Amino acid sequence: MAGDRPYTDSVVVTKTVRAITPFVLTFGLFTMLHGTKSVGGGFQGGVVVAAAVVTLAFAFGVGQTWRALDARLLVGVAAGGLSLFAAVALASLGLGGAFLDAGVYAGLGADAVVYAVELVEIGIGITVASVVSLLFFEIARTEP
């Protein structure tokens, strides 16, 4: 994985990756939110998003992709996801429930529990996506 040179010169690979990335990212978000309806969840959706980032790195070069990101940004996003989960967990205290008691959100409206769970899934998803991307770049990149 040489630094500056694109990892591959194949037009097929770069064009394909460019075309499918928005769809894969959308599918990742769909997977995170779909957990309350059917198969899915934050962990799986987060990994799908990270897989899209890794695919970009394979097509356009690890160095180039890493330059668009930043370790500080990724750690910040990861902390943000964890904080979002914590916020939902703590907010149930304010409604008179216990810590992490998502059931009390039922008092806010018909689908409030579902929205709370989906917020938690998004929190899980962005933490997983940023940590997995971070792991890949920390191992693969050759420049600081």
Place this chain on the structure above:
Amino acid sequence: MTPGSTPVVTVLLALVLGTAVTAALARDLLVATVVFGAYSLGLAILWVVFRAPDVGLTEAAVGAGVTTSLFLAAIAKTTLSRSGPAFDRPRSPAALLVGAAVVVALGATVPALPAVGDPDAPAFADGAAAAYYLSNTADLGIDNVVTAVLVVFRGFDTFGEVAVVFAAGVAVLVVLREVS
């Protein structure tokens, strides 16, 4: 017919076993990594056949996808040695003995596992917890019991898991920056 006896399951189990042995014995790490990815994919399909699509999705994304790319990235940073034995001979007989003892001890517990879908398995026999999850999930407006258990009923475990993921990322960052 239980799902354990269909030809599809037999073929998938043979694929998983074959790729597992090949990955363990392959001299070339690149070959081992690619075969390991095929192993994960076979396992993912097997989970879907056994009606655990959540686990199958995770296995396909993490096992076949992310782990393979992490291994490839790590291999790209190492050098290939063609000489020398593929395996280090175990240095101490004590290590060999302990390893064998662990394999035998774990193997001895396998017959004690309940059969797939056994209604008398400890997890279902009492039934109080499972019945509570099943009867209360619909009231929350959530259709997927797995998600309801993970986030609502067992949220503390999941919160801890996400904290571990975050801590692992930060730890890797600290260690690798320290080394380089």
